[in-house]
Amino acid sequence: MRSLSADEVRWLRVRAQGLAGDGAGVSGEPASRAVAAAVRTAAALQAQAAGPVRLQVWARTRGLRAADVDAAVAEAAVVRTWLMRGTIHMVAADDLRAFLAVLGPVNLRADRRRREQLELGDSVCARAMDALAKILAGDRVLTRAEIVAELAGHGVVIDLKSQQPPHLLAFAANSALICRGPDAARDEPTYVLLDDWLEPAALPDRETALTRLAERYFAAYGPATTADLAAWSGLPAADAKAAAVLVRDSLEEVEHDGQRLLLPRGAGAGAEATPMPPQNPHRLLARFDPYLLGHRSRDLILAPAFAKRVNAGGGMIAQTMLADGRIVGTWKPNLLEPFEDLLPDLPPAAAEAWQREMDSAAAF
Structure with a gap:
């Protein structure tokens, strides 16, 4: 070994x-294909907010624009729904049903108690599923508020300003009935029937789905x-x-x-000879970047002394500066905030590299 x-x-x-x-460019192929490839490279991107997931794609591609990510969503090359850890993720369309077959039942079980606290018992959810199938039929694309209003017409009355709508929509998504559609104005989420949005298909069997995941x-x-x-x-x-x-x-x-x-097998070939990529070891990462979310511990990439600078609480993950695989600071547009103990004096070459990254993110 x-x-x-x-x-x-x-x-x-x-x-x-x-x-x-x-990262993959767009030369000679549709931008939506490059977006899907970038998403597949990370297995999935955390996507409860539109802005950060666009930048997660940017970090893994060349030559794209934010509008290309939105177009890939609209073309169903990538799809967003509740998946890993019960959180909304963006995945390549051809991975969605396999991931859902494995994680949907896990999420449904995990959220059951909260649904009951919100008075979304089995009978209410069953009636809502029947109603949603009718409300969204015919390729309709509706916002949360529109869905809540139409559910009331089918006898399912829930409070738009409460936590009932997101938990009910998550139930329907984890039951493979709906998924997110293209965002409306100001990145407002919309919802569609999964089998209208993608080609209708059955969920794969458990072994096939676990293998893909x-x-x-x-x-x-x-x-x-x-x-x-x-x-x-x-x-x-x-x-x-x-x-x-x-x-x-x-x-x-x-x-x-x-x-x-x-x-x-074979992925580690050459690791000893090139411990880090010499061409661009300084990168900027978006909020919720999967590089920080893929392992049980972050200690190998983020010194515990700086953990709260990146994750102050509430599940929020800051935009971060990456150097040689380590998180060495946070950033905002036009502002680098390195961790002083790690980088008391920002080397000119590193500052120039990160400035190029900021310029690239702004152009994106």
């Missing part, structure tokens, strides 16, 4: 995430453990182990700091 240094593990994860500075995860986040897979996906530990077993023959085992990690 090969032993990898911390630098090698970080480099392999940076490269797997499409953050090595060689595990393949995507280890390709995007390896070297990683099955505990990391569970933390990223929200799967129970036993299911994460079962998923890893299904793809074990395609994975290589390596050792780091006394821990055994898995990654796709």
Whole structure:
């Protein structure tokens, strides 16, 4: 078994995430295909807010614009729905049903108590499902407020200003009835019937779905453990182990700091010779970037002393500065905020590289 240094593990994860500075461009292919490829590279992008997910795509591509991400959504090349950890994610359209087959039941079970607290019991949810199928039929695309208003006409009365609508919509999404559609004005979410938005198809069987999820995860986040897979996906530990077993023959085992990690066979080739990408080791990451969300612990990439600068609480993940696979600061438009203890004096070459990143993000 090969032993990898911390630098090698970080480099392999940076490269797997499409953050090595060689992201896919748009030359010779539709922009929507490049967007889908970038999303697939990360397995999934956290997408509860439109702005950050656009920038997550930017970090993994070249030559795109924010409008290209919106177009990929409108063309259903990528789709958003509740998936990993019960949170809205953007995934490639051809991955959606496999991920949903595995994670939908997990999310439904996890949210059951909260639904009951909100008076969304089984009978209410069943009536809402029937009503939603009628309300959204015929390729209709409706906002949350429009759906709530029309549900009332079908005898399902819920309070728009409460937590009832998002939990009811999440129930329908995790039941494979609906998904997010293209955003309305000012990035307001809309919802559509899944089988109208994509070509109708049955959910794959559990083994096929678990295999797809595990393949995507280890390709995007390896070297990683099955505990990391569970933390990223929200799967129970036993299911994460079962998923890893299904793809074990395609994975290589390596050792780091006394821990055994898995990654796709051949993915580690050359890691020892090039511990970090020399062409562009300084990158800027969006809020909620999956590089920070793919493993049970962030300690390898983010020193615990600075953790609250990145995640102050409430699930918010700041925009971050990446150097040689480590998080070394946060940023805002036209403002770099390096962690003083790590970078007391910002090297001119690094400052220039990050400035190019800011200019590129602004152009995007």
